[in-house]
Amino acid sequence: MRNKKIMIKSILFIITIMMIMPLQAAMAAAPATLKYGDQGIDVPDLQYRLKTLGYFTNNALTDFYGRQTEDAVRRFQRDYGLNSDGVAGSQTWSTLKKVSANEREMNLLARIVYSEARGESYTGQVAVAAVVLNRLASSQFPDTIQGVIEQSGAFTAVADGQYYLTPNSTAYRAAQDALRGVDPTGDALYYFNPKTATSKWIWSRPQTVQIGNHIFAR
Template sequence: MNFQKYGAIILFALLIALSCQISKTEAAGVLEPASEENQVYLLQEQLLKMGYLQTSPTGYYGPATEGAVKEFQQDTGLGIDGRVGARTYKQLINVEQMARVVNGEARGETYEGKVAVASVILNRLESPGFPKTVSAVISQTNAFTCMDDGQYNLTPNHSAYQAVIDAFQGWDPSSGSVYYYNSSIATNEWIFTRSTVKRIGNHLFAR
C-alpha cells in the first residue's frame, strides 16, 4: 500500500502551495510577513484547525499568525523563528498525516488512546527496522488499517490534532510500544506473538 493508491491524498491546498514555494526559495523563509495573501490565508486555515490560531484567516501575516507559528514550532521541537521554512513545512505535513491516522485508527477511543496511537508512530521513527520519516512509516504495507480502508481520507477533528501535538511533547501512553491492535478483530497471527505492554480501550499496545 502506498499513497499513490489514494489520488485524493494531496493533503490540502496549503501543502501544495508551500511545496511550490520551497522549490523556488530552497526553504529560506517560505512564509513570513511579506508573503502573498493567498499563501498566508491557507496557512492560517491550517493553524486554525490545529488550534493554534484563534481568529479567522485574513491573509495577513501579522503578530497573531507569527505567534501561532512560533507556538507550533515550540510544541513540535523546532527552532522558533515564526516563519514557515522547510522544517516547519515538513512538520506541518507530519502533524496532518499523523492526525489523519489517529482519526482513522482511534476515532472511537479515549483521548489517551488517541495519543497512544500517535506515540506509536513517533516510536517507530526511533526504532530500528522502521522507516525514518512519518510518511514512510504510515505508508508501510499493512501498517495502518486506515490506509487500506480509506479512513485516512476523513477530515481529522481537533482532538486528533491535539493528540499528535501531545505525543510530540513527550506524552507516551503506549509506554514505548511500536505496535497496537484490536484483539477482537485482528486476523494476523504474527501480531499475537508480540510482547503486550498494556491495553488502552480496544487496543493492545505491544513491542
C-alpha cells in the same frame, strides 16, 4: 496511414508528459519561506498546522502573514528548539510537518481513528492517532500522514474499506489531541486485538499498555 497515426499518438503522448511534469514538480515543491507581510497559498496551510497545535488562535485562516501568525511561529520555534525568528523557513516547515497536519491530513487522521477505533473509549481513539504520529516520527515508516496510514498492510480498516467512512466529531477531537502531544500508548508503533491477532511477530513486540480491546507495542 498506420505509421502516421502512430506518429500522431506519440507526439500527443510526449506533449501530455511535458504538461504533467511541471504540474507534478509544482505539487512536490517545498512550501515557500514566509515572513511577516507575505501573502500566498502556503500561509493558510501554515496557520492551520499551527492551529492544530494550539499556537494560532484566530478562528479564520487568511492568506496574509500578519503579527498573529508571526507570534504563533515564534512560540512554535521556541518550544521545538528552533531559532525563534518568526520566519517560517525550511527547518521550521520540516519540523512542523513532522508534528502537525494540514486540513487534508487532519481529515485522513480522523478517518483512520473512526474506522479503526470508533467502538473504543476516547482514550483508545487518541491512542490510535498517536500510533500514526509515532510512525510518522520514526525512520522506519513513510514520512507523510497519508503514507503512514495507507502503507500496504498497515491498517485493517484501510484494507476492508471502513477507512472511507465519514468520521464523527469525536474522531476529529482525538486526532487533534494526539497532534498536540497526548500519547497514552507510551510511544507505541503498533497495536493489535489480542482476541483476533494470529501473527507471532506482533506478539513478539515489546508491549507498552492495553487500552480497551487493543494492546499497544513498540
